[in-house]
Amino acid sequence: MGAEVHGTQEFDKKKRAEIKFSDAAMAEVNEIISHYPTEKIKSSLLPVLHIAQAEFGGWLSPETMDYVASVLKIKPIEVFEVASFYTMYHLKPVGKCVFEVCQTSSCWLNGAEDIVKYIEKKLNIKVGETTRDGMFTLKTAECLGSCGTAPMLQCGASYHENLTYAKVDSLIEKYKNENRLRSYTDKDYQNTL
Ligand code: FES
Numbered sequence: 561m562g563a564e565v566h567g568t569q570e571f572d573k574k575k576r577a578e579i580k581f582s583d584a585a586m587a588e589v590n591e592i593i594s595h596y597p598t599e600k601i602k603s604s605l606l607p608v609l610h611i612a613q614a615e616f617g618g619w620l621s622p623e624t625m626d627y628v629a630s631v632l633k634i635k636p637i638e639v640f641e642v643a644s645f646y647t648m649y650h651l652k653p654v655g656k657c658v659f660e661v662c663q664t665s666s667c668w669l670n671g672a673e674d675i676v677k678y679i680e681k682k683l684n685i686k687v688g689e690t691t692r693d694g695m696f697t698l699k700t701a702e703c704l705g706s707c708g709t710a711p712m713l714q715c716g717a718s719y720h721e722n723l724t725y726a727k728v729d730s731l732i733e734k735y736k737n738e739n740r741l742r743s744y745t746d747k748d749y750q751n752t753l
Pocket residue numbers: 662663664665666667668702703704705706707708710712
């Protein structure tokens with residue numbers, strides 16, 4: 561039943577029992593929930609999923625989605641429907657740093673395709689793949705709202721704009737040295753122009 565609800569991935573009851581927000585994450589979740597009346601609690605799902613993704617390894621496993629459903633007291637299928645709709649939620653394991661390169665008009669006209677090819681070569685992966693060391697995943701994205709500074713990519717909460725090959729090199733170096741999971745909830749995000 562769980563496997564049907566969550567697609568093709570097996571649902572593991574034992575793993576599910578081990579998933580629990582840290583106190584700090586739970587406090588954040590409660591703060592978000594407090595903004596909504598009980599009957600509208602589902603409205604808190606997007607930010608709560610971001611916290612869950614950051615908290616549980618950068619992706620939303622069936623067990624994590626099930627846990628989020630139990631915290632919000634909604635059905636697991638309601639969580640899955642939302643999580644599977646938005647590209648910002650990862651339903652399979654990803655690298656610590658997910659590069660999302662915008663490929664819409666402005667970025668495309670300003671060389672996004674070449675940037676993608678360059679990253680592919682540099683990291684020795686194709687779009688949709690993760691490096692063997694688990695450090696980087698490469699994705700493409702639709703317009704990320706930074707068209708005036710194209711081409712650009714997003715990594716966690718940070719935007720990297722006016723990309724050149726040299727900028728890509730230093731980004732990869734920087735993230736490698738930091739060696740930590742980047743998420744949409746990063747408080748120390750940086751936008752580099
Ligand atoms: S077209 Fe790339 S950010 Fe809008």
